[in-house]
Amino acid sequence: MIFPEVQRITHLFRWTRKRLSHMATDTFLWVLGGDAASEALAARSDDLLATPALATTVARRVTADDLIAAPQAHLSGVCAAWLLGVNDDQQYEAFAALREAGVPAMVSRTGQDTLGPSDDEGLVNCPADTPDPVAAAVLTTLMTQSPVLGACAAESRALTATTRGMAGQFDKIDEELRMAVKIQREFLPKTLPQGDGFDFGTLWRPAGYVGGDIYDVIQLDDDHFGVFIADAVGHGVPAALMTIFIKQATPLREITPGVGPGYRLVPPGEALAALNMAMIEQDAGAASLGTAAYGVINRHTRTLRYASAGHPAAALLRQTGGTEWLDPEGAMLGVFPDEVFSEAVVSLQPHDRLLMYSDGFEVAFPNSEGKGRLANEHYAQEFESMRGLSPDDALAFLQGRLDLQAGSLNQRDDLTVVLTTCLDPADAASEPACAA
Numbered sequence: 001m002i003f004p005e006v007q008r009i010t011h012l013f014r015w016t017r018k019r020l021s022h023m024a025t026d027t028f029l030w031v032l033g034g035d036a037a038s039e040a041l042a043a044r045s046d047d048l049l050a051t052p053a054l055a056t057t058v059a060r061r062v063t064a065d066d067l068i069a070a071p072q073a074h075l076s077g078v079c080a081a082w083l084l085g086v087n088d089d090q091q092y093e094a095f096a097a098l099r100e101a102g103v104p105a106m107v108s109r110t111g112q113d114t115l116g117p118s119d120d121e122g123l124v125n126c127p128a129d130t131p132d133p134v135a136a137a138v139l140t141t142l143m144t145q146s147p148v149l150g151a152c153a154a155e156s157r158a159l160t161a162t163t164r165g166m167a168g169q170f171d172k173i174d175e176e177l178r179m180a181v182k183i184q185r186e187f188l189p190k191t192l193p194q195g196d197g198f199d200f201g202t203l204w205r206p207a208g209y210v211g212g213d214i215y216d217v218i219q220l221d222d223d224h225f226g227v228f229i230a231d232a233v234g235h236g237v238p239a240a241l242m243t244i245f246i247k248q249a250t251p252l253r254e255i256t257p258g259v260g261p262g263y264r265l266v267p268p269g270e271a272l273a274a275l276n277m278a279m280i281e282q283d284a285g286a287a288s289l290g291t292a293a294y295g296v297i298n299r300h301t302r303t304l305r306y307a308s309a310g311h312p313a314a315a316l317l318r319q320t321g322g323t324e325w326l327d328p329e330g331a332m333l334g335v336f337p338d339e340v341f342s343e344a345v346v347s348l349q350p351h352d353r354l355l356m357y358s359d360g361f362e363v364a365f366p367n368s369e370g371k372g373r374l375a376n377e378h379y380a381q382e383f384e385s386m387r388g389l390s391p392d393d394a395l396a397f398l399q400g401r402l403d404l405q406a407g408s409l410n411q412r413d414d415l416t417v418v419l420t421t422c423l424d425p426a427d428a429a430s431e432p433a434c435a436a
Contacts, residue, residue, distance in 0.1 A: 038085025212239025360413030
């Protein structure tokens with residue numbers, strides 16, 4: 001079993017001897033620590049040059065301090081180096097200069113007792129009592145492999161520089177994305193309306209730092225609430241920037257000086273039509289596409305006027321049982337200039353629950369056959385399970401179900417829910433409101 005290994009070593013020796021026979025004179029550099037012990041080591045090292053394998057080489061001496069002070073002046077033509085009797089600081093700085101120049105080296109120091117690679121890549125430990133043939137073999141190997149080692153060292157330095165540059169760019173991107181998160185969150189409501197017969201709660205989970213979903217719950221006046229949700233096409237920063245535009249471009253109220261109370265609430269269908277035209281005028285290709293839904297709730301009559309622009313149908317969970325899916329006609333935003341967005345009007349009863357959500361829920365749960373995360377309607381079953389729970393418990397239940405899904409820490413799409421609960425007038429005053 002050992003025969004092939006002997007053949008390999010013999011072949012390597014013959015190749016090395018052949019290469020040495022064709023080499024011009026190479027220069028070794030003895031790097032001295034500067035004390036008597038290092039001089040003694042250098043004298044013994046000079047004797048190694050009488051070895052036949054090193055007959056074509058010469059040695060040049062330099063102190064470690066001089067090499068550290070002016071490395072370029074001492075490393076021209078050097079194929080390998082031997083650090084002799086240097087201290088820790090000298091070894092660190094001298095080898096740094098050698099490594100920068102692509103010069104392999106071995107080191108001999110007092111008290112060193114192990115022959116082999118050191119902790120520093122490209123540096124070989126050679127104890128002072130190493131037999132001459134072994135030390136000569138190490139030097140020969142360093143010399144013959146010097147071009148290869150030098151090229152590897154140069155490539156390693158280039159890769160290190162590239163890696164550092166990339167790390168710097170990643171740090172910059174990370175910092176910018178964290179700032180983008182803060183900016184996008186500024187456009188989300190910090191608090192939600194409380195009391196007045198309705199409870200509002202939200203869940204917002206972007207797939208990355210930032211997402212393409214946005215929502216708003218606002219008290220339009222003393223009698224009305226506005227509930228809005230939108231989903232820009234795509235993910236990440238472009239979609240997040242579009243959500244900010246969507247939020248700003250959706251008209252909810254208009255000033256009407258001298259008419260009635262001086263303002264009017266923009267009906268949901270009209271608001272989405274105005275948003276649609278604003279997105280078309282952006283002319284930003286796929287980045288200016290999206291879906292949205294907007295509802296206006298009259299807290300006195302407990303009626304909801306609801307319009308949708310290609311958004312997933314809202315789920316109205318009736319307390320008495322059954323679910324109504326609100327899906328009035330309306331195309332995706334940013335496509336048809338003259339699109340008309342029809343409205344649905346429904347009456348809300350105590351403990352009815354309205355869920356407006358983004359299409360990320362279509363892939364948030366595995367399908368019934370367990371065949372991956374293809375688009376499915378499993379989310380409807382999860383919504384049904386929220387029917388009899390309190391507002392806080394309903395959102396906690398949904399978050400818990402999402403957390404239990406495989407891959408929930410690396411979700412495929414943004415997830416957003418706006419939950420509106422119609423309270424019973426008898427206990428509306430005591431029902432706590434959900435936080436945003």
